[in-house]
Amino acid sequence: MSTPAYRKRSIGSHALQPSTLMMGYGYDPALSEGAIKPPLFQTSTFLFSSAEEGKAFFEIAYGLREKREGEELGLIYSRINNPNLEVLEDRLAVLDRAEASASFASGMAAISTALWAFNRPGDVILYSEPVYGGTEYLLKHILPQFGIRTVGFAAEGGCEAMHAVAREAAALGPVTSIYIETPANPTGGLVDIAEARKLSESLAKGDKRPPVLVDNTMLGPLCQFPLDLGADLSIMSLTKYVGGHSDVIGGSVSASGEWLAPVKVMRTILGTMPDPHTCWLIMRSLETLHLRMRECVSNARRVAAFLAEHPMVASVWYLEHLPADHPDRAVYEKQCLSAGSTFAFEVVGGEAEAFRVLNALQHIKLAVSLGGTETLASHPSSMTHSDFASEDKRRLSISDALIRVAVGVEDADDLIADLAQALAGLSSL
Numbered sequence: 001m002s003t004p005a006y007r008k009r010s011i012g013s014h015a016l017q018p019s020t021l022m023m024g025y026g027y028d029p030a031l032s033e034g035a036i037k038p039p040l041f042q043t044s045t046f047l048f049s050s051a052e053e054g055k056a057f058f059e060i061a062y063g064l065r066e067k068r069e070g071e072e073l074g075l076i077y078s079r080i081n082n083p084n085l086e087v088l089e090d091r092l093a094v095l096d097r098a099e100a101s102a103s104f105a106s107g108m109a110a111i112s113t114a115l116w117a118f119n120r121p122g123d124v125i126l127y128s129e130p131v132y133g134g135t136e137y138l139l140k141h142i143l144p145q146f147g148i149r150t151v152g153f154a155a156e157g158g159c160e161a162m163h164a165v166a167r168e169a170a171a172l173g174p175v176t177s178i179y180i181e182t183p184a185n186p187t188g189g190l191v192d193i194a195e196a197r198k199l200s201e202s203l204a205k206g207d208k209r210p211p212v213l214v215d216n217t218m219l220g221p222l223c224q225f226p227l228d229l230g231a232d233l234s235i236m237s238l239t240k241y242v243g244g245h246s247d248v249i250g251g252s253v254s255a256s257g258e259w260l261a262p263v264k265v266m267r268t269i270l271g272t273m274p275d276p277h278t279c280w281l282i283m284r285s286l287e288t289l290h291l292r293m294r295e296c297v298s299n300a301r302r303v304a305a306f307l308a309e310h311p312m313v314a315s316v317w318y319l320e321h322l323p324a325d326h327p328d329r330a331v332y333e334k335q336c337l338s339a340g341s342t343f344a345f346e347v348v349g350g351e352a353e354a355f356r357v358l359n360a361l362q363h364i365k366l367a368v369s370l371g372g373t374e375t376l377a378s379h380p381s382s383m384t385h386s387d388f389a390s391e392d393k394r395r396l397s398i399s400d401a402l403i404r405v406a407v408g409v410e411d412a413d414d415l416i417a418d419l420a421q422a423l424a425g426l427s428s429l
């Protein structure tokens with residue numbers, strides 16, 4: 001069977017880039033009156049052409065039998081599949097260099113559904129710290145209520161902590177997931193993904209080993225490819241760089257078909273998929289992802305350079321500035337194609353000084369989130385990470401002087417002018 005035009009990834013022997021494939025891959029206009037763009041399929045259910053067809057679709061959806069040669073799962077009901085969801089997932093798989101991808105109603109829906117898929121009472125999850133606030137709450141406060149134990153290790157500074165904690169965790173029960181967020185938010189601490197994979201292999205029992213799940217939101221999908229580095233599942237909040245306009249919430253998990261299967265079953269039953277309109281909006285965003293990301297990254301480089309020279313800035317945690325002798329430097333070089341556009345810096349002083357700067361900003365918006373076209377600034381210690389115990393904040397270096405910036409696509413000189421006037425307020429104290 002020859003590949004239909006909308007599934008071709010090359011012109012003759014010339015392979016097409018993902019940025020090109022985002023305009024048409026996975027969508028057949030002939031199925032939609034020739035519409036250039038995938039229409040919004042605002043429907044909850046789909047017509048079967050015969051009772052036999054309906055029966056066949058359900059046999060596949062519920063895994064009652066293997067797919068026959070060339071057979072695809074037909075459209076049944078929008079919680080299970082729908083055209084907007086399917087085209088989006090085909091494109092996300094291209095971006096993540098994965099066999100398959102599943103989309104979700106939010107980043108947290110993706111993370112929680114994946115963790116529910118692989119962990120049961122008595123099991124142990126190893127995870128890097130700090131993780132996103134919602135993930136931290138899930139790991140520390142919700143999963144333990146179901147008898148799942150969770151053990152954290154500090155992301156930054158080499159693999160010793162991971163291996164030490166792995167020994168501790170294995171004594172508690174079977175380790176069934178290794179969950180890492182790298183770069184960590186907001187500190188930028190890195191975890192070596194290949195080392196996590198080796199750890200997973202060393203924990204294997206027979207042919208079963210704990211999956212390595214990587215939250216790739218901070219650099220994904222263009223500046224880091226976790227699956228190429230040894231991860232089994234690559235997770236993103238599509239709300240951030242992928243959605244890119246701070247107007248939609250979504251998530252994704254990409255993996256081999258085998259690792260993704262239990263996650264998709266769990267999604268169908270929990271109902272954590274995105275609605276068709278969300279898929280449609282995210283697909284629209286994918287067309288400009290490469291352009292936006294390039295601009296965000298180049299702006300962030302300029303902003304970080306400005307901050308690093310400022311007398312009222314105590315430190316800048318921007319990955320490109322990692323000194324050569326820092327233990328994360330080698331991991332950065334190996335794993336990250338760029339430093340992305342979200343990073344933190346400390347002002348000279350504490351909370352009062354950080355608040356003074358945040359309140360003085362004129363263009364940059366004071367809000368949590370990242371990855372949008374507009375630049376945002378926030379105060380991790382009192383906002384996204386406010387429920388961390390103070391000793392954990394100290395251990396993970398989330399200080400009161402820390403400000404996080406998520407640099408957007410505005411003119412870089414304008415962003416620098418805004419930060420300069422806000423920081424000038426500190427010098428005049």
Ligand SMILES: *Cc1c(COP(=O)(O)O)cnc(C)c1O
Pocket residue numbers: 106107108109132134135181185215217218237238239240249250251
């Ligand atoms: C925002 C974020 C999440 C959660 O995503 P939502 O879409 O808000 O549910 C998870 N991980 C990281 C690193 C994030 O920044």
